[in-house]
Structures are given as C-alpha cells and as structure tokens.
Amino acid sequence: MNQIIETILNHRSIRKFEDKPLTQEQIEKIISSAQAASTSSYIQAYTIIGVTDQEKKDKLAELAGNQAYVKENGIFLVFCGDLHRHEIAGKMEERDVTESLESTEKFMVALVDAALAAQNAAIAAESMGLGLCFIGGIRNNLPEVQKLLKTPDRVIPLFGVAIGHVAKSTDKKPRLPMSNIYHENEYQQNEEQFVAELTEYNEVISSYYEARTKGKRKDRWTEQMANMLEKKSRMYMKEYVQANKFDLK
Known part of the structure; x- marks a missing residue:
C-alpha cells in the first residue's frame, strides 16, 4: 500500500x-x-x-x-x-x-x-x-x-x-459495507440485502461504541440515524x- x-x-x-x-x-x-x-x-x-x-x-x-x-x-x-x-x-x-x-x-x-x-x-x-x-x-x-x-x-x-x-x-470508526456504498452500473435496489447488511453493520457499530465507552453506549447505526433525522x-x-x-x- x-x-x-x-x-x-x-x-x-x-x-x-x-x-x-x-x-x-x-x-x-x-x-x-x-x-x-x-x-x-x-x-x-x-x-x-x-x-x-x-x-x-x-x-x-x-x-x-x-x-x-x-x-x-x-x-x-x-x-x-x-x-x-x-x-x-x-x-x-x-x-x-x-x-x-x-x-x-x-x-x-x-x-x-x-x-x-x-x-x-x-x-x-x-x-x-x-x-x-x-x-x-x-x-x-x-x-x-x-x-x-x-x-x-x-x-x-x-x-x-x-x-x-x-x-x-x-x-477509527467502522464504515458502512462497501456494497451499500458502491453500486456497479446502476443503483442496486434490493432492500432485503440492504437491511441484512445494515443489521450486520449495526452489530459492528454497537460493539465499537460499547468497547470505546466501556459499556456506557452501544447504540446501533440505524438507531442513531433515525434519532437524528427525526429531529428538525x-x-x-x-x-x-x-x-x-x-x-x-
């Protein structure tokens, strides 16, 4: 590299x-x-x-x-x-x-x-x-x-x-799965796949926060986004x- x-x-x-x-x-x-x-x-x-x-x-x-x-x-x-x-x-x-x-x-x-x-x-x-x-x-x-x-x-x-x-x-914060970000030739709209990947990513992020804060925080990424976007x-x-x-x- x-x-x-x-x-x-x-x-x-x-x-x-x-x-x-x-x-x-x-x-x-x-x-x-x-x-x-x-x-x-x-x-x-x-x-x-x-x-x-x-x-x-x-x-x-x-x-x-x-x-x-x-x-x-x-x-x-x-x-x-x-x-x-x-x-x-x-x-x-x-x-x-x-x-x-x-x-x-x-x-x-x-x-x-x-x-x-x-x-x-x-x-x-x-x-x-x-x-x-x-x-x-x-x-x-x-x-x-x-x-x-x-x-x-x-x-x-x-x-x-x-x-x-x-x-x-x-x-370093873990990023979204590359397949959520990178689509080849056209936008892939398989929502079932999105949900599965985001569910897996939620587990990664929750573990990241739990380790970083010694158990004080373990929110999921989708939870974090929904909470933020719900507020104007x-x-x-x-x-x-x-x-x-x-x-x-």
Missing part, C-alpha cells in the same frame, strides 16, 4: 489538540493543496477563511454548540461557497451574470468545489502528521457566523475544519441561502 492511500485510510476525527499553532509554512502547504483540487470549469467557487484570532475562535465554538475543539486547535479553517468574485468578474467584463450566479446549478458547483478543496486540505494536513475534525455546527447560526467573519453577499460559510497537533487520538435541524437554511443571493432558480 502506498503512503497516500495509507494516510487516507488512517483518517479519524481528532477532538483534542496540543496548544500549539500551525506554522505559516504548514498553513500555506495546506491551502495550496486545497487549491490543487479539481474545480468545475475552472470556476474555483470557494474561499477559505483561516481563523487564528482567539476571540473569534471562542465565538465560533459557542455558535457551533460549545465544541471545545473549535477554539482549541492550531488553526480553524472555514470553507465557504463563494460566487462573490464571479459577480466582480462580470462587472469587470461588463456582462450580466446575475441569472447564472443565482441558479441552483452554480450553488451546487460552489458546494462541490468547497468540499473537494477541503478534502485535499484534510489529506495534506494528515500527511504532515496533523489531526483534524470537520465541523458542520457552524451552520447552527450562519447569520452570526457571517457577521463575525464579515462575508459579503454570494458567500456562504459551509463548514469548518479544526486542524492541529494531535494531543489525543481516537479509534437548521430549517432556516433555504431562506438564508436565498437571502444571500443564491436564489436556487
């Missing part, structure tokens, strides 16, 4: 970092790696905001649900879907690009571009011996995050990535996205 694949397969979320900032060289390598990711039609529809100011980290941690590792890390990166510079490009060239910028397609491009860049950044960081954790909690209150980071219209903070020197590692979460998102001139037409 080559070193890159080994790094990818060794991924796990790290939630305890040393009190040590990243060097400028480390940051630049991570951002350069992010920028090397594929991008639809060369549009590069994302921006990365590196948060090093402790007060801003503290506020982001609060907004993300009081997650300590949002404020205690080497750097906190916020990945944003960004079509602001494309609006500027249109003005520079005296072209009307508004309808395209406000389309669902360009919104999806921005989301995909940001995710691809973030994954590159994650692999780069882990290859340097650093740890990280993706943070979707910043979407709990995007208007406040936007105010804190001073993002303009057509820029939406999507998620954060806490990166730092690992203080405490965790066990961040239901303001459509209105927020449209208010920021991603009109989803």
